Amino acid sequence: MDRRKSILEAAEKSFSMFGYKASTVDQIAKIANVGKGTIYTFFANKEELFSEIVTSLVIETKHAASEAIKDDRPFYENLHDALYRVIELRKTHQLAVKLSQEVKELNTSPVKDAVQRIEKAVLGFVKNELDKAVEKGELKDCPTDIVAFMMVKLYVALIFDWEKDNPAIQKEKMLEVLEMFVMDGLRKKS
Known part of the structure; x- marks a missing residue:
């Protein structure tokens, strides 16, 4: 090696x-x-080493999201699956878990920056998928950067915040909620 x-x-x-x-x-x-x-x-130093590790985590996160996209499914199912995979990775990847914990407990600046890099990559991915759906006419014209932010935060809240005091929401139920509260408002009417 x-x-x-x-x-x-x-x-x-x-x-x-x-x-x-x-x-x-x-x-x-x-x-x-x-x-x-x-x-x-x-x-050169620990910071450079850490940056490279975070870059790998960003790539792994984007890959997990990209793998969820299937041409034969509706946009909202693809996006739901992509976001779900990203959040699951964040919950189960040992480094992602430790980074989230360190931000909450110590608010270490390089770690805070790393978590923001990962979130920015996810937001960029979602925005790109929303842009494609608007171009294809699957969604009405909308501010995709704001919608991407809202969708990612919705998933984070439903998985991390909700589960603090409630049983975990099943993946199918999350899809139903996404469709009802987000996609129905974005879907282009025929």
Whole structure:
């Protein structure tokens, strides 16, 4: 295995277990079984290493959303499935969970920036899908950036906030709610 890849895997493991703030280059070197100097041959500092790990998480998040899009399904089903997959990834991916926790507990600036990068990527994906649906005539003309923001926040609220005091909403029920409260208002009338 190449050393750079080994360092990245060790860094992701460290950030996932201990968070950004508590992870050190020494610790990452120990996990990667390399000398600290070896890390500096590939990365200038912990911040650069963290940025690369976050970039991989952004790519993984976009990939999860893209995989949900199927040409033979209605727009709202595709978007629902894409958002659901993104939120599930956020709930289950060890690094994403740790980043969310660190933002809430410590509000560490680089972690806050990383979470915003991920959210920006998701918003961009949703906006792009909304733009395509408007172009195809599936949706009426709308401010897609605002609608994307609203939809992502709706999903986050229904999954994370709702589940604090209520049983989890089943995927099919979420689709029903999405269709009733969002898609019916956006759908182009014939």
